[in-house]
Amino acid sequence: xxxxxxxxxxxxxxxxxxxxxxxxxxxxxxxxxxxxxxxxxxxxxxxxxxxxxxxxxxxxxxxxxxxxxxxxxxxxxxxxxxxxxxxxxxxxxxxxxxxxxxxxxxxxxxxxxxxxxxxxxxxxxxxxxxxxxxxxxxxxxxxxxxxxxxxxxxxxxxxxxxxxxxxxxxxxxxxxxxxxxxxxxxxxxxxxxxxxxxxxxxxxxxxxxxxxxxxxxxxxxxxxxxxxxxxxxxxxxxxxxxxxxxxxxxxxxxxxxxxxxxxxxxxxxxxxxxxxxxxxxxxxxxxxxxxxxxxxxxxxxxxxxxxxxxxxxxxxxxxxxxxxxxxxxxxxxxxxxxxxxxxxxxxxxxxxxxxxxxxxxxxxxxxxxxxxxxxxxxxxxxxxxxxxxxxxxxxxxxxxxxxxxxxxxxxxxxxxxxxxxxxxxxxxxxxxxxxxxxxxxxxxxxxxxxxxxxxxxxxxxxxxxxxxxxxxxxx
Amino acid sequence: xxxxxxxxxxxxxxxxxxxxxxxxxxxxxxxxxxxxxxxxxxxxxxxxxxxxxxxxxxxxxxxxxxxxxxxxxxxxxxxxxxxxxxxxxxxxxxxxxxxxxxxxxxxxxxxxxxxxxxxxxxxxxxxxxxxxxxxxxxxxxxxxxxxxxxxxxxxxxxxxxxxxxxxxxxxxxxxxxxxxxxxxxxxxxxxxxxxxxxxxxxxxxxxxxxxxxxxxxxxxxxxxxxxxxxxxxxxxxxxxxxxxxxxxxxxxxxxxxxxxxxxxxxxxxxxxxxxxxxxxxxxxxxxxxxxxxxxxxxxxxxxxxxxxxxxxxxxxxxxxxxxxxxxxxxxxxxxxxxxxxxxxxxxxxxxxxxxxxxxxxxxxxxxxxxxxxxxxxxxxxxxxxxxxxxxxxxxxxxxxxxxxxxxxxxxxxxxxxxxxxxxxxxxxxxxxxxxxxxxxxxxxxxxxxxxxxxxxxxxxxxxxxxxxxxxxxxx
Numbered sequence: 001x002x003x004x005x006x007x008x009x010x011x012x013x014x015x016x017x018x019x020x021x022x023x024x025x026x027x028x029x030x031x032x033x034x035x036x037x038x039x040x041x042x043x044x045x046x047x048x049x050x051x052x053x054x055x056x057x058x059x060x061x062x063x064x065x066x067x068x069x070x071x072x073x074x075x076x077x078x079x080x081x082x083x084x085x086x087x088x089x090x091x092x093x094x095x096x097x098x099x100x101x102x103x104x105x106x107x108x109x110x111x112x113x114x115x116x117x118x119x120x121x122x123x124x125x126x127x128x129x130x131x132x133x134x135x136x137x138x139x140x141x142x143x144x145x146x147x148x149x150x151x152x153x154x155x156x157x158x159x160x161x162x163x164x165x166x167x168x169x170x171x172x173x174x175x176x177x178x179x180x181x182x183x184x185x186x187x188x189x190x191x192x193x194x195x196x197x198x199x200x201x202x203x204x205x206x207x208x209x210x211x212x213x214x215x216x217x218x219x220x221x222x223x224x225x226x227x228x229x230x231x232x233x234x235x236x237x238x239x240x241x242x243x244x245x246x247x248x249x250x251x252x253x254x255x256x257x258x259x260x261x262x263x264x265x266x267x268x269x270x271x272x273x274x275x276x277x278x279x280x281x282x283x284x285x286x287x288x289x290x291x292x293x294x295x296x297x298x299x300x301x302x303x304x305x306x307x308x309x310x311x312x313x314x315x316x317x318x319x320x321x322x323x324x325x326x327x328x329x330x331x332x333x334x335x336x337x338x339x340x341x342x343x344x345x346x347x348x349x350x351x352x353x354x355x356x357x358x359x360x361x362x363x364x365x366x367x368x369x370x371x372x373x374x375x376x377x378x379x380x381x382x383x384x385x386x387x388x389x390x391x392x393x394x395x396x397x398x399x400x401x402x403x404x405x406x407x408x409x410x411x412x413x414x415x416x417x418x419x420x421x422x423x424x425x426x427x428x429x430x431x432x433x434x435x436x437x438x439x440x441x442x443x444x445x446x447x448x449x450x451x452x453x454x455x456x457x458x459x460x461x462x463x464x465x466x467x468x469x470x471x472x473x474x475x
Numbered sequence: 476x477x478x479x480x481x482x483x484x485x486x487x488x489x490x491x492x493x494x495x496x497x498x499x500x501x502x503x504x505x506x507x508x509x510x511x512x513x514x515x516x517x518x519x520x521x522x523x524x525x526x527x528x529x530x531x532x533x534x535x536x537x538x539x540x541x542x543x544x545x546x547x548x549x550x551x552x553x554x555x556x557x558x559x560x561x562x563x564x565x566x567x568x569x570x571x572x573x574x575x576x577x578x579x580x581x582x583x584x585x586x587x588x589x590x591x592x593x594x595x596x597x598x599x600x601x602x603x604x605x606x607x608x609x610x611x612x613x614x615x616x617x618x619x620x621x622x623x624x625x626x627x628x629x630x631x632x633x634x635x636x637x638x639x640x641x642x643x644x645x646x647x648x649x650x651x652x653x654x655x656x657x658x659x660x661x662x663x664x665x666x667x668x669x670x671x672x673x674x675x676x677x678x679x680x681x682x683x684x685x686x687x688x689x690x691x692x693x694x695x696x697x698x699x700x701x702x703x704x705x706x707x708x709x710x711x712x713x714x715x716x717x718x719x720x721x722x723x724x725x726x727x728x729x730x731x732x733x734x735x736x737x738x739x740x741x742x743x744x745x746x747x748x749x750x751x752x753x754x755x756x757x758x759x760x761x762x763x764x765x766x767x768x769x770x771x772x773x774x775x776x777x778x779x780x781x782x783x784x785x786x787x788x789x790x791x792x793x794x795x796x797x798x799x800x801x802x803x804x805x806x807x808x809x810x811x812x813x814x815x816x817x818x819x820x821x822x823x824x825x826x827x828x829x830x831x832x833x834x835x836x837x838x839x840x841x842x843x844x845x846x847x848x849x850x851x852x853x854x855x856x857x858x859x860x861x862x863x864x865x866x867x868x869x870x871x872x873x874x875x876x877x878x879x880x881x882x883x884x885x886x887x888x889x890x891x892x893x894x895x896x897x898x899x900x901x902x903x904x905x906x907x908x909x910x911x912x913x914x915x916x917x918x919x920x921x922x923x924x925x926x927x928x929x930x931x932x933x934x935x936x937x938x939x940x941x942x943x944x945x946x947x948x949x950x
Contacts, residue, residue: 288766
C-alpha cells in the first residue's frame with residue numbers, strides 16, 4: 001500500500017509558486033465544493049488547483065509525485081461512479097479553466113479540444129460546419145470533454161455510433177510522473193506502437209491527465225425520424241427491440257422507460273405519457289431521407305407485431321422534441337422521489353435484453369425496492385436506478401444486496417458491470433467477479449508501471465483488500 | 476537486455492509432452508518454411524509448434540517463460556513489417572490450426588472467431604446473414620484474423636469504417652507468463668477497467684497471444700457505386716480527393732494508383748488502363764441506393780472540376796469488378812519489376828494528401844529510385860513502394876535514405892510512420908522520432924510489466940540501442 005504524505009502549509013507554499021495564487025483554492029468552503037460528484041460520498045481535498053496550461057498541469061503532477069500527494073483530476077463532476085472524488089485527499093485538479101481550444105478542422109474531419117470544453121459546445125461547433133461528434137452522454141450540456149474522455153462516456157447513440165473512445169484519435173497527456181506525451185495523431189489509421197490513446201481514454205484519470213484531445217468527426221446525417229411505441233409488458237418491449245436489430249436496422253437511438261420512470265416523469269412535469277403502460281420505447285433513425293422513410297415503416301410494423309398497443313411517428317421537429325422531452329426528464333424526475341439515488345449502468349448482449357428486463361423485475365420484487373429501469377436499450381446498456389432514503393438503514397441494506405444481484409445478473413447474461421459510467425469507487429469491489437484475478441492483475445501491472453507512487457486518482461477502479469459495497473452509514 | 480537460453484534437445488523433449496508430437500516441427504526444411512514473412516530477412520526458428528487449443532498455447536508459453544526461450548506467434552505471414560519473424564530464434568507458434576470457431580450471432584451482431592480463421596471466411600459468413608465485417612486488408616483472402624488482430628490491419632474501407640481495432644470488442648488472450656485472460660465481451664459499451672482489448676490488438680504479438688476474438692458486425696449496406704477518375708497530374712488527384720471529403724461525402728473506398736502503378740499493371744496483365752495518365756482514383760460509395768445515386772453525381776462533378784480528364788461510373792457489377800481488377804493487381808505487378816520490394820505505409824491527415832504526393836514525387840527524383848505510389852488515399856494511408864534489386868548495394872543505400880526521408884515527410888505533415896502494416900523490425904529505429912523518448916518509455920513500461928523476461932515476440936516495435944534501418948548486406 002502506498003503511503004501518502006500529509007498535506008502541510010509548506011506544500012501549499014510550494015504550490016502557489018507553480019501557478020497563479022488566485023487559481024489555488026484552500027478555504028474550507030472551496031474544499032467542500034470540490035468534495036463530491038453525482039455519485040455517493042463526500043471527500044474534501046486538501047487543496048484545489050486550476051491550471052490553464054499543460055505546463056502547469058505537469059508542474060503540479062511532478063510536485064505531487066515528488067511529495068507523494070494524491071492528485072484527482074476533475075471536470076464539472078457530473079460523474080456517476082465517483083471518478084472525481086478525492087478519496088485519499090490531496091490535490092483536486094480542476095481542469096475546467098483549460099477550455100481555450102475548440103478547433104474544428106473540416107478538411108481533416110477532426111476537432112482539437114482542451115479538456116475543460118463543454119461537450120455540447122463541441123456538438124454545436126461541429127454542426128455549424130455540417131459535421132457531427134456522435135458521443136452524446138445525457139450530461140453533455142454540462143459535462144466537460146475531459147470528464148467524458150476519462151470515463152469513456154457513452155450515451156444513446158452507442159448502438160449505431162459507438163462511444164467516446166471510438167472518436168478519439170490523439171491525445172496530449174501528462175503522465176503520473178509529470179512527463180508530457182502525445183499519443184496517436186490526426187489520422188484514423190495509426191499503428192505506430194501500442195495504442196496508448198485508447199488505454200488512457202476510460203482509465204478514469206488513473207493513468208494521467210489529458211490536456212488536449214483530437215476527436216474524429218463525421219458528416220452530419222441529413223435527416224432523422226422518431227417513433228414512440230407503448231407496451232403493456234416490459235418484456236414485449238425488449239422483444240420488439242431485439243426484432244428491430246434482427247431486421248438489420250440500426251437506429252441511432254433506442255431508449256426505454258419503464259412504468260416507474262413514466263410515473264416519475266408524469267409526477268414531476270406532465271408530458272402526457274401513458275401512466276398505465278409498462279414500457280415506452282423511443283426510436284430514432286438517422287441518415288438519408290429515403291432510407292429512413294422506409295425503415296421507420298418497418299420499425300412500426302415490428303413494434304405492432306410485438307404487441308405494442310400504440311405506435312406514434314413524429315411528423316415534424318416539434319413533435320420529435322415533445323417525444324424526447326419525457327425521456328430527458330427521467331433522471332431529474334426520479335431524483336425527486338426519494339433523496340438517495342443509486343444509478344446503475346449494466347450492459348448486456350443485445351439478445352439478452354428481454355431476459356435482463358425479466359430479471360430486473362424479479363430483483364425489484366425480491367428486495368421490495370423502488371427500482372426504476374430506463375436506458376439505452378438498443379445497445380443493451382440499462383440504467384436500473386434504486387431510489388431510497390439513506391436515513392433508512394434497513395432499506396439501504398436491501399439496496400446493497402439488490403445492487404450486488406444486478407451486477408451478478410449482468411455478468412451471468414454475458415454482459416458487464418458498467419457500460420458507460422465507469423467503475424470508480426462503488427463498483428471496484430465487483431471488478432474481479434467480471435475480469436478474474438489474472439485480468440485485474442494485468443491492469444494493475446500497467447497502473448504500477450506508470451504510476452509507481454500511486455498518486456494519480458488513487459482509490460479508483462481497483463478495490464483495496466476486503467473492500468465491499470457499503471451504502472449504509474457503517475463506513 | 477534479456478538473456479535467452481539456447482534451445483536444446485532437452486527442450487524439444489519437453490515440448491513434445493505439451494502437444495501432440497506431429498504438431499511439433501523441427502526439421503531443417505520446416506524451420507526454413509517458417510523463417511520469413513512478406514517483409515525483409517530470413518530468421519529460422521529452433522522449433523515450430525502448432526497448437527489447436529488455448530490450453531496448448533498457454534502450456535507452451537509457460538514453458539517458454541520458464542526456460543527463457545522466445546515465442547513468436549504467426550498466422551499465414553502475409554505481414555509486411557516483420558511481425559512473425561523469429562528474429563531471436565526460439566519457438567514459432569503457428570496458430571493456423573486454431574481455426575475451428577467461426578460463429579456469427581445475428582442477434583448480438585457479433586462474430587466469435589479462432590485466430591487461425593481466414594479473414595475472407597469471416598466476410599463470407601457475415602454476408603450470408605446480411606451482415607458485414609468491414610476491415611478488409613488486401614491480403615484478406617489468405618491472411619488469418621489472428622494476424623490482422625496482432626497488426627491492427629486496415630485496408631481500403633478505413634475512411635468510412637475504421638480499422639480492425641474498431642470492430643474488436645472482446646478477446647481471450649494467453650499472457651506472456653501463460654495466464655489465460657478474457658478482455659471486453661459481447662457488448663459495444665464496456666468501461667469495466669482498462670481497455671486491454673484495444674491495447675492488445677495492434678501490439679504485434681508482443682503482449683500475448685490471442686486465442687479467440689469477438690468481432691462486432693454491422694448490417695451490410697444495400698448497394699454500392701464505383702467511379703474511376705483519370706488525372707494528368709498526381710497533385711490534382713490529391714486535390715479531388717480532398718474536395719470530396721470537404722463536401723462531407725464519406726466514400727467507403729478512395730484508392731489511388733500513380734503512373735508507375737498503372738504501368739506496372741499494364742505490363743503485368745493489361746486492363747486497358749491509360750498508361751499516359753499520372754494518376755487514377757477509384758471511388759466506391761455504399762449505402763442506401765437513393766443516397767449513393769445522388770452522391771456519385773456530386774463526386775463526378777467534383778472530379779471534373781479538379782481537372783480529371785475522364786470520369787467513368789460503373790453501370791453494373793461486371794463493370795465494377797473490372798474497375799477494381801487493376802487496383803488489385805498493383806502489388807503482384809510491381810513485385811515483378813525488380814526482385815526487391817520495400818513496402819511503406821505512411822499515413823497523413825486528409826488535408827495533407829496533395830502535399831504528400833508532391834513530396835513523394837520529389838523523393839523519387841532526388842534518389843532516382845523506382846518509387847511506386849498507391850494506396851488508400853481517402854484516409855491518407857499511402858503505400859510508397861520502392862522496387863529495387865538487393866544485389867545492387869548502391870541502389871539499396873539510396874533506398875535506405877529514401878525510406879528515412881519518407882518517414883520524415885509523414886511526421887512533418889502531422890502523420891504517422893505506419894497506418895496499417897505495423898512497426899515490426901524495419902520501422903523500429905524510427906519509432907522515437909514520432910513518439911518522443913517519453914512516449915516510447917510509457918510503451919516499454921507496459922511491455923516490461925507484462926513480459927518481464929521479454930519472451931513474447933522480442934525484437935519488434937522497440938529498437939535495440941544503436942539499431943538503424945539496414946537494407947544492404949552489411950547486417
